Amino acid sequence: MIIPAFFIADMSTTEFIKSLYQNNDLAKREIDLIICHVLGINTAALFIYAKDISQSQQHNILNFIQQRNDGKPLAYITGFKEFWTLNLKVNQYTLIPRPETEQIVELMLQWTDNKFTGTLLDLGTGTGAIALSIAQQRPNAKITATDISHECIKVAQYNQHKYSLTNINIFQSNWFESIGNDKFNYIISNPPYIAENNKHLKHLKHEPVTALIAQENGLADLFHIIQQAKKHLNNHGTILLEHGFNQHKEIQEYLNQNCYYNIKTHKDLAGISRITTAQYEIPNLN
Ligand SMILES: C[S@@+](CC[C@H](N)C(=O)[O-])C[C@H]1O[C@@H](n2cnc3c(N)ncnc32)[C@H](O)[C@@H]1O
Numbered sequence: 001m002i003i004p005a006f007f008i009a010d011m012s013t014t015e016f017i018k019s020l021y022q023n024n025d026l027a028k029r030e031i032d033l034i035i036c037h038v039l040g041i042n043t044a045a046l047f048i049y050a051k052d053i054s055q056s057q058q059h060n061i062l063n064f065i066q067q068r069n070d071g072k073p074l075a076y077i078t079g080f081k082e083f084w085t086l087n088l089k090v091n092q093y094t095l096i097p098r099p100e101t102e103q104i105v106e107l108m109l110q111w112t113d114n115k116f117t118g119t120l121l122d123l124g125t126g127t128g129a130i131a132l133s134i135a136q137q138r139p140n141a142k143i144t145a146t147d148i149s150h151e152c153i154k155v156a157q158y159n160q161h162k163y164s165l166t167n168i169n170i171f172q173s174n175w176f177e178s179i180g181n182d183k184f185n186y187i188i189s190n191p192p193y194i195a196e197n198n199k200h201l202k203h204l205k206h207e208p209v210t211a212l213i214a215q216e217n218g219l220a221d222l223f224h225i226i227q228q229a230k231k232h233l234n235n236h237g238t239i240l241l242e243h244g245f246n247q248h249k250e251i252q253e254y255l256n257q258n259c260y261y262n263i264k265t266h267k268d269l270a271g272i273s274r275i276t277t278a279q280y281e282i283p284n285l286n
Pocket of ligand 1: 094095096097098101123124125126127128129130146147148149152173174175190191192193210211212
């Protein structure tokens with residue numbers, strides 16, 4: 001950030017905003033979002049209310065722009081992230097929902113219609129992004145969403161109340177531990193899947209490691225979910241898992257070893273293998 005704070009006192013609001021656009025590398029939209037966050041308005045109102053920004057607001061804007069220039073994700077500054085049709089609260093305890101995860105929601109909407117009355121479990125829900133998006137689009141579905149983190153549960157429940165969604169139950173659980181004997185038509189998860197030694201982790205230093213890292217080269221949680229889901233899927237129920245771009249072969253193999261069928265990996269728009277789905281038939285023991 002180039003503008004020294006002591007210059008602010010001599011600037012009009014218009015000069016201040018102009019200097020923000022001119023004097024740093026952030027995209028104009030990001031600067032607008034930071035200004036709106038400090039003023040407590042939405043971007044549509046920016047040019048009505050941004051005529052008179054107080055000095056303390058200007059200092060806050062500069063401070064947030066500095067944090068953004070230092071690499072803090074915009075969502076952790078504004079406290080919100082858009083996902084599917086929702087604008088979700090996020091904080092330092094939650095992963096910022098990624099656009100590529102929207103593909104899980106897309107698949108679910110393709111496979112069900114709006115009369116769908118079945119059950120769905122979202123494991124490791126974070127902000128509630130996947131579960132809440134489906135809950136909104138499939139109002140008769142019965143959805144359960146869990147996370148090991150109490151802080152994530154508070155955020156997901158905040159987002160649930162923000163959108164008045166009553167067809168979803170959100171609570172704390174270490175994977176399936178607090179699910180009891182419940183069974184579901186769909187079990188969905190975007191679990192931690194990054195290996196501890198992955199070089200990209202240094203770019204994710206603001207996000208909670210519990211949301212990112214898994215043992216066994218990133219596969220431990222995925223394998224645990226695949227194994228345990230067999231006890232919690234209805235007959236011919238479906239599992240949908242998000243995973244790393246190079247993990248689909250090992251996941252397919254593990255699903256196969258665990259007697260799942262109809263195993264498919266779905267690529268995202270960039271052609272990257274991102275989601276694997278499969279079904280499970282409960283063995284007939286008679
Ligand atoms: C990659 S994040 C995904 C968050 C969210 N579903 C999304 O797609 O934006 C993984 C989530 O799994 C949760 N998690 C990690 N270990 C867990 C466990 N043992 N049981 C339940 N949830 C867990 C983390 O707290 C985190 O919210």
